[in-house]
Amino acid sequence: MGVQFSHPWLLLLLIPLAALMFYAYRSDFRLSGARKTVAIILRSAIMLLLVLAISGLESYTVLEQKKVVYVVDRSASMPEKEHSEEWILQSAAAKKEKDSVGIVSSSLQASYEQKLLDHLPQSLHLNAAQNPDFSNLESGLMLAGNLLDGRSDSRIVLISDGKENVGSMLAAGRMLKDQGIPVDVLQSPSKQLQDVSVDEVSVPQKLYQAESFSIEVLVQSTYKGRGELRLYEDSREIGRQTVDIAAGENRYAVKALAKATGLHRYRAEIFMEGDQQSANNAGYAFTRVDGPPKVLIVEGKKGTSANITSALSSGLVQYEVMPSPELLPNEMAKYAAYDSIIFNNVSGDQVGERRMEMIEQAVKSYGIGFMMVGGEDSYGMGGYFKTPIERALPVSIELEGKRQIPSLGLILVIDRSGSMSGDKMEMAKEAAIRTVEMLRPKDTVGVLAFDSTNWWVVPPLKLDNKKQEVIEQIRSIQSDGGTDIYPAAAAAVEEMLKVQAQRKHIILMTDGQSAGNNGYGDLLTQMVDEKITMSTVAVGTDADVNLLQSLAEGAKGRFYMAQDESTIPAIFSREAAMISKSYIVDKPFTPALQDAGDWGKLFDNGVPQIYGYVATTAKPGAQTVLSSPEPDPLLARWQYGSGRTVAWTSDMMGKWSKDWVSWPAFSNVLTQMVKWTFPQFTASPYEVKTQVEGNKVRFEVSAAAGNGPEQLQAVVTGDQLQPTTVDLVQESPGSYSGEITVDQPGSFLMSLQDSTGKSVAMPSGLIVPYSPEYRIESGDAKQELERLAAMTGGRVLSWDKPEQLFAAPPRPTREQHDLSYALLAAALILWVADIAVRRLALPWGQIGTRLAALLRRRPQSAGGALAPDAGLGRLAARKERAAAFYGGGSAAPPASSAQPQARADTREEAGAKRPASSRPAAPSASAPRGTQAARPSVAEPGKKAAAVPKPPQEEQRSAAMDRLLAARKRNSR
Structure with a gap:
């Protein structure tokens, strides 16, 4: 152990400080004696401690210990990890007891497998979660460097094939070199594949x-x-x-x-x-x-779009007919092939939640138009309540408070068996919640969850103001157990018989086979007699489809096959709408022109009669062009994000709109409605270039006109439907750049938007290819690893000699201990002591004597204890002499001489007994002043002696001396 200074030249300050203290000691310091000496010593010590602190006084100990962190490349191009685990165990077996080891796994991001410990587990397994599609060795090296402090023989061992595609290991190596941490490399052989x-x-x-x-x-x-x-x-x-x-x-x-x-x-x-x-x-x-814009027509039922296609053909609008909603693409980029999408009487349970989200994003972020055409399977009757499609439409499905709707009793029977865990259970709960949100306060709802037994999550009750409470109860459903349908169906029917409602309906949903299938005949007969209907939902291919179909037919309900669990919410809300039958307004009327705007000229010659429609509510901000007498919107439009959407609540098959489709102006009107939804830009005023580097994509955008808005954003959406907004930096007028990080490869849509969120260019595509881990590399990865080792002072290790890692003796290193805080604390304590010595009036002599006695570990002498009394005696004697000198009366003899005082008292008593003639004569009043103090007259026996008046000067000096004595006594306490 030793000491060292980080700024030793500052010790020269001790020379002028020593001269200053010597001058202070020799000069008038306003203190004297021991107090002066102590104060000088304290101040000298304080200055010494401060100089040592600012000069960087440190102590150190010499360490002989190795700290090694293994960084293991866990990317897809590496061989099996067991090979690396075995080498780590073999190399660590050669370490000494004091040495410590740690392990870091690295792929796209690095993570700790083990922090620095003096041992490894006997059975080593690299289990940290990794994304093997990328190799980021820089991240692993930097994380390993955080474990090492450089105070001992520290080093990193990198086990990798050297094929990095994110970051730069050489950049990390330069930082580790500055910290004095060498990097040893162990090149792992790459997979040798025919590829x-x-x-x-x-x-x-x-x-x-x-x-x-x-x-x-x-x-x-x-x-x-x-x-x-x-x-x-x-x-x-x-x-x-x-x-x-x-x-x-x-x-x-x-x-x-x-x-x-x-x-x-x-x-x-x-x-x-x-x-x-x-x-x-x-x-x-x-x-x-x-070229000419293209429209996608999606049919709810095949062959029902003849009126729409003939109208678009006459308007020279290209189109493509999709005969089933189940054929809608599951990739976001494919929707960008169309300028507008038309749903012709499409039910929401045929579309699914995921496809709805894609269409909504295509409209909102990429300017693609959307139009919904009504029918018995559309809007509320199609189960679009609270779906992404409803968010994009200018009308709302909610009808509460608009008209008299029959009261409804609804019981939801939900399978909660173990096979329903995960997304199925979550979608089932979401479906139940949406259904409850559609109901009115006067409706009755019950929720029965079943596995091998039944559990009334919500016993049948009128909603009133309990809607939120019911929703919270539904969220508490957990999946567990087997499946037994009949007891659940029977319990639901039994409770439904007690419900007072105009319409009674049960929705049964399951994904499994029932343990028992007997007794359904009597149950179905009872339901028909009591006018209780039931619809069934089969989730997945494992459900008992035959049983559920027969139950739905026997109870006069509907059967749904939900291959995609995301369609379950739409099925439930559709059932709630259909059972109420309140959404369809089936009566003839002539639409009223309300707020036509630029479409007003289309109806200059009037409009045909309509015979029915699906009731909806216009949203705030929407433009209602035609309305019914209710009034409900028949034709409405609005701007939704970057796109436009149109709602036509009647049909176009001729059932409710036979006069409309035979109207001579129908083709022109429908064509103008569809064209209004087309994107509002015909050509892109921006040129977009993208460059993919590892998991980062860099955008370079340039305006064709050479200038652009101050703020520009890129919105990127992939198949995960989570749009990412990237703020583009304007590097020069009309030139922008930005960067985004992606976690997985795929195809993405990109749209440019201004600060208001409006699209300023046609959407474009962005490709992030397969992971660079799977590329066929032509470079020399071994050379890069050797450069890293040479840069940091490391070694190139061998798979055959794992013991060489710990073979060299540890490099002695100093572990430094900063003493500045201790020095400053000591200086502060001495500073307080210095103030006490200089400012406090304490009996320092007595304190010193007592301290010295304690240090000598022996009792204090009696003389020391009487010292304060001796001092007071000397002070009293001085007062007596001063009084005698100035001719004062008899003063008491000094208190320090007890025996002379006793003798004087004896003489006075003896004198009192003598006759007056034998006493010495008193000096005459005319005697010279100062030759002898006048003695007081002696009182006769039995009488007090008369007081001799003191001179004024003596009285003043006596009063001053009394005050001085009193102060001395106070200080001695």
Whole structure:
């Protein structure tokens, strides 16, 4: 152990400070004696401590200990982790008892496997959660550096193949070098695979309809062979060809024709015999084909859109008919191929929650239009209550307080068995909650959860003001147990018989097979007799479909097959709407023109009669063009985000609108309604370039006119439907840049918006290819690892010699201990003592004597105890002499001489007994002053002696001396 100074030159301050203290000691310090000496010593000590503190006095101990942190690359390109675990255990077996080891796993992000300890577990397993699609060695090295403080022989061991694709390990190495932490490297052999991959797909960014173009594909391979190249436009195959593939790079160009307008995604796939890795066999590219706009018509029932298609054809609007909502794409990018989407009497349970969210995002963020056409399976009757589609529409499904609706008794029977866990249970609870929210205070609701037994989550009750309480009870349902349907159905019917309501309905939902299937005949007969209806919902393919279908038919209800659990909420809300029958207004009327705006000229010659529609409520901010006498909106429109939506609440099949579809102006009116929803930009005023680096995508946007708004944002949405907003930085007029981090590859839609959230350009596509971990690398990863080791002063280790890691003796290092706080604390304490010595009037002599006695560990002498009395005696004697000198009366003899005082008293008593003639004569009054003090006259026996008056000066001096004595006594206490 030793001491050192970080700023030793500051010790020169001691020279002038010592001279200052010597001068203070020799000069008038306003103190004297021991107090002066003590004060000088204290101040000298304080200045010494302060100088030592600012000069950086530190103590240190010499350490001989190794601290090693293993950083293990856990990316997909690495071999099995067991190989690394075995080497770590073998190398750590050679460490000494004082040495400590830690482990960090690294892929996209680094995480601790074990912090620094003096041992490893006997059975080592690397279990930290990782994302193997990326390799970020920089993150692992920096996390390992945080464990090491550089106070001992610290080093990092990097076990990796060196194929990093996020960050820079050399940048981390430079920081570790500055901290004095070397990095040893152990190169792991990469997986040796026969591999062929699609590295790049190139198409022109912009095309015109009917234009021919080339799709260029770059293929990498590690071996030679023959393969098949397939090309797709969106999900449609547009060509395939057999190609000869050589080891290394291979480029191919395939001719194609831009047939359909809109944004299209092209995919190229390569298939080759012997390929051992398929994750990198596909590549993507986006292009936009300009031409007439294109509309997607989605039919609730196949073949019901003839009136719509004929009207669009007459208006020269291109369209595509999708005969079933179940064919709607599940990828966000595919909706960008259309300028507008029409739902023709489509039920929400056929669409599903996920597709609804995609359509809403396409309208809100990317300017794609949307129009809903009514019918018996649309709006409230289609189960759109509180769905993403309802949010986008200009009308609301809610009808509360608008009209008299029959009272409803509804019991929800929900399977809560173990197979319903996860998303199924969550969707079932969401469905029940939405259904309760649709009901009115006068309606009765009950919720029965069942497995092998029944549990009344909410016994049947009138809602009144208990809606929120019921919802909270529904949220408490947990999945567990088996499945037994009959007892649950029977219990629901038994309670429904007690309900007072105009319409009674049960919704039964399950995903399993019932333990018993007997007794349903009598139960169904009772339900029909009591006018209780029941609809059933089968969730997934494991449900007893035959039983549920027969129950729905026997109870005069409806059967639903929910392959996608996200459709369950729409099914429940649709059932609640259908049983009330309040949404359909089935009576003829002539629509009234309300707020037509620029559509007013379409109805200059009047409008035909309508015979029915689905009731809705116009939202605040929506423009109601035509309305019914209720009044309910028949035709409404509004702006939703970047897009526009239109609601037509009657049908277009002729059941309710036979006069409307036969109206000569129908084609023009419908075409104008659809065209109004088209995106409001015809060409993009911005050029967007993207560059993918690892898991980061960089945007470079330039305005075609050379200038643009001060603030510009990019909204990126993938198939996860979580839009990400990126603020673009204006680097120069009309030039912007930004960056986004993505967690997984895929295709994304990107839209540019101004500060108000309005789109300023057509949506474009963004491709994040498959993980770079699956790329065929051509560089020398070993050379990069060796550069890292050489930069930091590390070594290149061997798999065959794990013991060499701890073979070298530890490098002695100093562990420093900062003493500045201790020095400052000591200086503060001495400063307080210095103030006490200089400012407090204490009996320092007595205190010193007592302290000295305590230090000598022996009792204090009697003389020391009487010292204060001796001092008072001397003071009294001085007072007596002063009084005698100035001619005062008899003063008491000094208190310090007890025996002389006693003798004087004896003489006075003897004198009192003598005759007066034998006493010495008193000096005459005329005697010279100062020769002898006048003695007081002696009183006769039995009489008091007369007091001799004192001179005024003596009285003043006597009073002053009394005050001095009193002060001395106070100080001695």
